[in-house]
Amino acid sequence: MSTYPVSDNDEERIQILNAFELMDTPPEHEFDQIVQMASRIFDVPIVLISLVHRDRQFFKARVGLAVCETGRDVSFCNHAIMGRDVFLILDALQDERFRSNALVVGAPHIRFYAGAPLVTATGHMLGSLCLIDNKPREIFSERDQLVLQDLAVIVIEKMELRRLELKNEDSLTRFMNITSTSPDAIICSNSKNQITSWNNSAELIFGHRSEDAVGKTLDIIIPQEMRSRHHAGFSRVVSGGPTSIIGKSVNLTALHRDGHKIPIELSLSQWTEAGEAQVGAIIRDVTKRVAAEKLLKHAAEYDHLTGLANRSTLKQRIKEACDAQIAAAILLIDLDGFKDVNDTLGHAAGDFVLRVTSSRLRKRVPTCHMVARLGGDEFVVFMAEIADEHKAIELGLALIALIEEPIEFQDNSIYIGASIGVSMRSGADYDGEQMLGNADLALYQAKSDGRSLVRMFTSEHRHTASKRGALSSSMRQAWANKEFELYYQPQVRLADGVITGAEALIRWNHPTLGVMSPAVFLPVLEAGLLAVPVGEWILRSACEQAAHWRNIGCDGFRIGVNLFAAQFRTRDFAETVESALNDFSLPASALELEITENIILRNEQRIMEPLRYLRSLGVGIAFDDFGTGYASLSLLKDYPVTRLKIDRSFVSGVERSKKDEVIIEAVVRLAAGFNLQVTAEGIETREQESLMRHYLCEEGQGYLYGRPMTAHEFTERYVSMTDDNLTYPIINNPQLPEQGF
Template sequence: MVKKGMKLYQTCCATVKEVEQFVKNHRLHEKKKVYISIFAHEKDERLKREIIQKVQQLLPEATMLQMVGGTFSNQVIVSFMILEEDEASTEQLDEMRKQIEISEQYYKSLFEHNPDIVYSTDLQGNFTSVNPAFEKVFGYRAEEILHTNALDYIKKEDVSRVRRYFYRALKGKVQQYNLEIPTKSGEVYLFQIKNVPIIVNGEKVGIYGIGRDITKQKKAEEKIIYLAYYDTETRLPNRVKFTELLNEAIAEAKKEKRSLAVLFIDMDRFKIINDTIGHYAGDEIIKQIADRLRKVIPDGSYLGRFGGDKFSLLMTQQVDVQRIIEWAKKMLRAIAVPFIYEEKEFFITASIGVSIYPNDGLDAQSLLKNADIAMNRAKQQGGNRIKLYSTKMNEQALYRIELESYLRKALEKDEFFLVYQPLIDLETGAIFGSEALLRWNHPKIGLVSPTEFIPIAEEIGLIHEIGRWVLKEACTQTKKWHDLGLGPLTVSVNVSATQFQQPTFLEDVKWALNVSKLPPHCLNLELTESLMLRNISYSIHVMKQLQALGVKVSIDDFGTGYSSLSYLKSLPIDSLKIDRSFIQQIHEDRSHIAIVKAIITMGYGLRLKVVAEGVETLEQMKLLKRLKCHYAQGYIIFKPLAADEFEKQVMKRERMSNL
């Protein structure tokens, strides 16, 4: 504390001009007796000498009390002690020195002993001082960094933000903000920075910055947040985080009017694993399960863990029952692969329950509850299965699963058969061939529509095997009719896109012809427009090879594609089959008459035969005759017939034509 009769003036200066201004502002040149103390770092010797010279010019009568060194880099502390008496006694001078030293130590502690980084800049943001903590943390020596701009040491994306804080501080407003700052070695620390203006004699001359390292604090906070929202063993979102994600997804789905699916996946009888090999081993297997599920879940999905052996999945893209079932089955298969722990195999199955937004709930709690209910139903039925909360959807899904299971065995159990729909020549009325149509009669569920089982067969890879059987059966039956003297009947066989794209398709056709001994020109393969246009160059290549064998090629459902006309002239085909949608409305819509007429005319121009399918009335057949369509098939002529019934109809027609 400064004693009575003494006055202490103190300033921290970086330039001679600041000292000069300080002396003038405090009118020190008017004081009777001034004692001066200068405190400066050894590195600032030049600045110290310049300040001494200036002070001696301004205060020629002043007494230099002491000049000491320190670590207050690039700043000089100048202390002026004024006595009210004219002269100071030795005792008073000692007291002055003591007071000045105390004051200077207080002043210097701001920099030297502060564990936080402390720095100052001029009005342009150039460093004018840095404390030892700054040098230690960032790895820069003071002489490296002084007089360089502070903005050069932060990330580019933070420059504009920090510049705003700097100018706000210059306006007199203390600024506080968090900033990541890289060190010289490249490490990054998070600091809580405070900027305050440096005011000398009422004038702002720069900025002081004080920074506290909060990196550890931030990491601790992040860890607390992580523990609150994520499962530590699997690193998956926990119940709280998953529910939060579900709420966000529901809000988006509501705006976009789309569906979501929530799946609960619970391991069956997992308690046995824990009781047998212990909870630690059980946790290791749970981690493996989480890893397997991560690898098989669809895009746009979020996997979570609800504790124990229960997982949750949120599906947000292309949500339909069929796709849900497909992905759920993938997850069941992934879990069913044996787990290895300490050289032992463990077999695990799971039960999956599904709820769908908005049908099974409009909020997170309802969807989670209903998925849980569905999962428990799956467990009650023995586990290792999928159950949908919606009864109707569940029945559809179960029916499809059941159908797939039966379909895999249908061929070996001889459950498929063919029916033949006669094709007639519209000019003569004679039956010249048939279209072979696949049917499936299952002993339990009865007749199954091809529209139901063909897509499943394509999806699970059975269509190739079934297609081979159809080709052989149709060719064999047609050759039998030839041998019975029914004439050179032809047979048309539909080819699916998946079957046609098989590299072995051409060999399958050759095999069927070879086994049946049917002349190749009596076989007609029907391909859809979309099938051929999927890979036009490959399709043309295969069709040319078929024609080289003598096999006929026809475009089925013509008129429903998009680009057929531009490719038609280059396709190696023998006939066009007008799609039934045009025939059915040929009397009701004049535009359909125009389309049918145009197709027939085009067929004649390209020397192609034209077949009308789906003929159901006499009026349709008469109109097609007038338009000079070559062939027709449909219910008004014949429904699809079993092989023996087809024989009878051909024989009957022959007898009638001979009368």
């Protein structure tokens, strides 16, 4: 009993396959070209032309695979020949039919497979043209499937043509029998260039009836401008002279009866009959194929969504400029806020934004320069023969202003921004890959500096990136080795000096350097892939510690936790917070999440819903570093904020600057109007404390009360036990020693 599907007419199918005489034959250039082209078009490492025989499959052409055949029992292509549509497996490990297949669990580790059956004119499935990747895919579009089927048609046409050529070599009689049923035009002529045979397909392709064509010269299907070349070549063939086209397929242009030109594929054969040279031609109208190849070429060189040049075309253009030593500039453009469009309005809106953006870029960038889409929301402007960096920056600023114009989609006005990195090279100091890399580093700097900016690459960017990469690698190791630790800084009620809670702060306990300041590693951590898992660890660890202090008697103790922007990009952020509260039985009111204005501005659409939900549970929302951002006031009315934390820069200067006093007084009054609590950060002296109390700040935090410390130190210093209960110390009681940190 077979372990794989077999059609009812499998033996008949195998006989048809045998007739093609392709099994176990050496590679042939025409088939190899197709698999190589398919590999480039679909960006897959493995492409095969598989012929499925009785108990095995043979690869007539292959790229990316060393073996030339496998057993039929493990063949994906055996499944592909069971129907006429493309057989598609997006992830073999998720498919019960293939997850234990030897080609999945072992080399070549197939995860993605797409196979278009090779269908003969009689409807028999001989095998497939298949794409294979060791990585799964989320989608293989209908357009991709149609292109793959078109390529499969070309393969079967090549197979049919090869079979016909073999039969022509066998005998002229068999050749003549084929002419009446062949879908190709089959035309014979004598040594005088006169047509002696003209089949039905020739009538259909060229418009001349057989009785009108026979006896005429071949000139009736040859365009005027090509006739002199034809006469010379024909004379050479019939005289036995050297020729390079006999037995080969060549692409030419022919003439229809009504005068229009037809792209054809021509194969010639020559023999002698009754002592006279005869010439036979198999001609195929390849109009549809030429159109398909143009479509494929366009698909391989241009982005299907925007119509802009794609990555491969851009790199070729850059290489040409490099080879010619032409001065040039690259503007690497990344859209700001695009992901929010997809998340809130859907991918249809996102695609619309990309098309509008590409149209704006095309209209603004001079036609002598190339505009390309790298993928996602990244675009590139390549400016050849430009050595003036001011022109590049000027164009970049103009493009940002253009992109920031509102985009109307259905009933929505969509606002996005853009950041641009620029790199330039001239003369011999020029390398395409390096230029793109440099532009990417400059783009990173533009985003770090606040977005909606243009930054020109400098050598310092590469040095910074190298340090950042080394630090990121070290942090991954630190995370694995559990070198991160939470420190806690007390927060004090200014009216009576009682501790109300603490802010949890991450520290890196480096094995050789000791405890590292967050200023050294926090920016890299926040921008990297560790932000989400480390952020969740901070949240859960802080909740667990706060629950412990409350359980031993610290009623009303509140823990403050800072958030990374990346945490809001996860769809389950609110659920993560709620889970931490439930797991450690911590009341929602005992947790205060601290967010900065930058987090809000970068996640404006997605941040609102989870914050409102958490606030409905009772979680506090503190606006950290308040007063340092330009949009703070407008954000207060929209976000569920419960506390403002006055930035330390205002508190530390309050003894010397009247302006700082005015700002603090204004913030406190503003908070009162919004019914918000206020915490002053960075209090270091009794005078600062007195001034904050004077301005009615409810709480304070700073070195006057204690530096950030471990949970153990915090417990020993600030949590005291009595026989009856646990109490907080009064930090500013004169009887207590002042904290001299």
